[in-house]
Amino acid sequence: MGRRWGFLIGLLGAVCLLRSGHGGQQPPETAAQRCFCQVSGYLDDCTCDVETIDKFNNYRLFPRLQKLLESDYFRYYKVNLKRPCPFWNDISQCGRRDCAVRPCQSDEVPDGIKSASYKYSEEANNLIEECEQAERLGAVDESLSEETQKAVLQWTKHDDSSDNFCEADDIQSPDAEYVDLLLNPERYTGYKGPDAWKIWNVIYEENCFKPQTIKRPLNPLASSQGKSEENTFYSWLEGLCVEKRAFYRLISGLHASINVHLSARYLLQDTWLEKIWGHNITEFQQRFDGILTEGEGPRRLKNLYFLYLIELRALSKVVPFFERPDFQLFTGNKVQDEENKMLLLEILHEIKSFPLHFDENSFFAGDKKEANKLKEEFRLHFRNISRIMDCVGCFKCRLWGKLQTQGLGTALKILFSEKLIANMPESGPSYEFHLTRQEIVSLFNAFGRISTSVKELENFRNLLQNIH
Ligand SMILES: *[C@@H]1O[C@H](CO)[C@@H](O)[C@H](O)[C@H]1NC(C)=O
Ligand SMILES: *[C@@H]1O[C@H](CO)[C@@H](O)[C@H](O)[C@H]1NC(C)=O
Numbered sequence: 001m002g003r004r005w006g007f008l009i010g011l012l013g014a015v016c017l018l019r020s021g022h023g024g025q026q027p028p029e030t031a032a033q034r035c036f037c038q039v040s041g042y043l044d045d046c047t048c049d050v051e052t053i054d055k056f057n058n059y060r061l062f063p064r065l066q067k068l069l070e071s072d073y074f075r076y077y078k079v080n081l082k083r084p085c086p087f088w089n090d091i092s093q094c095g096r097r098d099c100a101v102r103p104c105q106s107d108e109v110p111d112g113i114k115s116a117s118y119k120y121s122e123e124a125n126n127l128i129e130e131c132e133q134a135e136r137l138g139a140v141d142e143s144l145s146e147e148t149q150k151a152v153l154q155w156t157k158h159d160d161s162s163d164n165f166c167e168a169d170d171i172q173s174p175d176a177e178y179v180d181l182l183l184n185p186e187r188y189t190g191y192k193g194p195d196a197w198k199i200w201n202v203i204y205e206e207n208c209f210k211p212q213t214i215k216r217p218l219n220p221l222a223s224s225q226g227k228s229e230e231n232t233f234y235s236w237l238e239g240l241c242v243e244k245r246a247f248y249r250l251i252s253g254l255h256a257s258i259n260v261h262l263s264a265r266y267l268l269q270d271t272w273l274e275k276i277w278g279h280n281i282t283e284f285q286q287r288f289d290g291i292l293t294e295g296e297g298p299r300r301l302k303n304l305y306f307l308y309l310i311e312l313r314a315l316s317k318v319v320p321f322f323e324r325p326d327f328q329l330f331t332g333n334k335v336q337d338e339e340n341k342m343l344l345l346e347i348l349h350e351i352k353s354f355p356l357h358f359d360e361n362s363f364f365a366g367d368k369k370e371a372n373k374l375k376e377e378f379r380l381h382f383r384n385i386s387r388i389m390d391c392v393g394c395f396k397c398r399l400w401g402k403l404q405t406q407g408l409g410t411a412l413k414i415l416f417s418e419k420l421i422a423n424m425p426e427s428g429p430s431y432e433f434h435l436t437r438q439e440i441v442s443l444f445n446a447f448g449r450i451s452t453s454v455k456e457l458e459n460f461r462n463l464l465q466n467i468h
Contacts, residue, residue, distance in 0.1 A: 050305055053305060053308065053309070053454065054454065054457075054458060056354055057308070057451055057454045057455065058454065058455050058458055060350060061347065061350060061351070061451060062451050062452070062454075062455050064343065064346065064347050064350070065347060065444070065447070065448050065451055066448070067343065068340065068343050068344060068347060068444065069181075069444060069445060069448045070182065071329075071331075071336070071340045071343075072331045072333075072336075073329040073330070073331050073337070073340060073437075073441070074181075074441055074444055074445060075180055075181050075182050076178045076179070076180060076181070076441075077178070077179050077181055077399075077403055077438075077441050077442065077445065078176050078177065078178050078179075078438060079176060079177065079179055079399060079402055079403070080173050080175045080176040080177075081175075081177070081395055081398055081399060081402075082175040083175070083390045084390065085390050085391035086387050086390065086391075087202070087387070087388065087391055088391065179399060181403075181445060184396060184399060185265065186258075186261050186265070186396070186400040186449065187261065187262065187265030187266075187267075187277055188262045188263075188265055188266045188267045188277070188280075195393050196392075196393075196397075199388060199391060199392055200255060202388055202391075203251060203385055203388055204248075204251065246306075246310070247378065247381065249303045249306045249307070250303075250306070250307050250310060250408060251385075252299075252300055252303040253300075253303035253304045253305075253306050253307030253308075253450075254307060254404060254405075254408065255300070256287075256288075256300040256301060256303055256304040256453075257304050257307065257404075257449060257450050257453040258400070258401075258404075259287045259288075259300075260284070260304070260453040260456050260457065260460075261449070261452070261453060261456070262283070263279065263280050263281075263283040263284040263287065263460070264278075264279050264284075264456040264459065264460070265277045265278070266278060266279065266280035266283055268280065279459065279460065279463055281460070281463055281464060281467065284460050284464075285464075287300070288300060288301055301457070304450070304453060304454070304457075305454070307408075307450055308450045308451070308453075308454055310408075310411060310415070311407075311408070311411045311443075311446065311447045311450060312351055312354065312447075313415065314410075314411035314412070314414040314415050314443075315348060315351050315411075315414075315443075315447065316348070316351050316352045316354070317414055317415065317418055317421060318348075318414045318421060318435070319348045319349070319352055320421055320422070320424055321421060321424065321433065321435060322341075322344060322345060322348060323345065324424070324426060324427060325427055326427060327341070328341060329341050329344065330437075371416070375416045378412060378416070379412075382405070382408075382409050382412065383409075385405055386402065386405045386406060386409060389401040389402045389405055400449070403442050403445055403446060404442075404445075404446045404449060406438070406439070406442035406446070407442040407443045407444075407445060407446020407447065407449075408446055410435065410439040410440075410442060410443040410446075411443060411446075411447075413439075414443075417433050420432045420433040421433050
């Protein structure tokens with residue numbers, strides 16, 4: 001099944017590329033086609049097409065999901081942003097709270113360095129400016145109203161971290177704090193260059209089941225080394241079992257989604273009077289245009305849809321957990337909590353009605369022993385990725401990185417627990433399968449991010465249509 005679709009897409013892609021290659025007779029491709037031409041029709045490894053997903057997401061799901069995520073239960077996420085990076089300790093000074101604040105506070109910087117009259121100090125001066133910029137953009141707003149703080153204290157914490165896919169983010173630690181996600185939107189922070197590159201590199205290279213024989217860097221940010229490596233790479237990917245291939249595609253999809261956000265909420269104007277955030281088409285094209293990225297861009301976008309579908313599937317599988325009468329979205333406000341639960345169930349039923357998920361038998365459904373082994377491998381790789389998030393230098397990126405990996409980890413936990421969920425008692429405590437508040441908040445917010453990305457793709461498609 002998967003192979004057949006894969007082949008069809010390959011064919012479509014080839015037709016697309018051929019057309020763009022011989023632009024002489026054909027009208028040249030528009031900017032929109034160069035990003036989206038190959039991103040249509042059926043997706044590999046599943047029986048669904050992009051157009052159906054777009055319509056379903058943009059008009060039916062997205063608006064309701066946004067509303068849900070604005071509720072108190074979902075907007076406050078507890079996170080420890082102060083955990084040290086376990087893998088290396090040369091994180092950029094800039095953006096790291098305790099380090100960044102010091103070099104960036106101008107009254108502490110010696111006047112000699114501030115003055116631009118010496119060459120070395122000019123450099124230092126630029127560094128300070130960069131730091132200030134990153135510090136300002138990347139800072140996390142931790143303000144919570146007193147009322148919220150009190151409510152938060154009452155929220156029940158019933159934890160059962162038996163099979164967590166992510167490093168249980170020691171939310172009991174005194175360093176863990178509640179963050180208001182609405183006050184800290186994911187957007188362009190100026191965090192890029194070697195540090196951001198290194199994070200993605202470690203994630204792709206060391207955690208995506210990559211064997212020694214593959215030399216090509218998996219990180220799409222690294223320049224590729226010619227076409228033969230390219231072919232080895234994609235045939236290796238083809239040869240993987242469907243779940244391991246999925247792992248790579250999920251990471252790539254997450255990466256793509258984050259980049260869609262940064263391009264859609266780019267800092268376009270930054271003066272002391274005002275800041276303007278908005279779509280930066282150039283930035284989007286640099287990451288996703290088929291020609292500028294040598295064919296990688298459209299693949300990234302397809303992986304984004306793939307990630308969307310995986311999370312969608314997890315949500316459709318976990319419905320029985322949320323349907324139980326004992327389950328509440330507890331914040332202490334009874335009326336609101338009940339309304340939110342109704343909205344949540346409405347969204348979940350909408351998701352369940354979406355017809356095009358995956359071939360039931362193809363994913364995470366091998367024989368029991370094989371499945372358990374795979375689950376354990378996935379779990380270890382995933383925990384690792386969530387720990388790598390502690391190495392992200394920019395706090396706002398770290399916040400959203402942690403939230404999204406935890407959300408995806410929760411989705412995987414659900415997919416690997418299908419049978420447990422199906423056998424859950426209709427009422428009373430469920431010992432076999434449980435989700436903590438933390439997992440629920442991250443699951444829905446992570447899905448909200450991907451849903452927003454899919455919606456943003458429509459915006460970019462329209463913007464690009466107007467430029468050619
Ligand atoms: C858009 O992004 C590009 C980099 O991709 C940058 O050079 C350009 O200045 C940005 N445009 C605006 C208006 O900020
Ligand atoms: C976890 O990540 C570290 C650092 O990149 C790497 O050395 C290690 O092999 C990884 N372990 C697993 C299980 O992926």
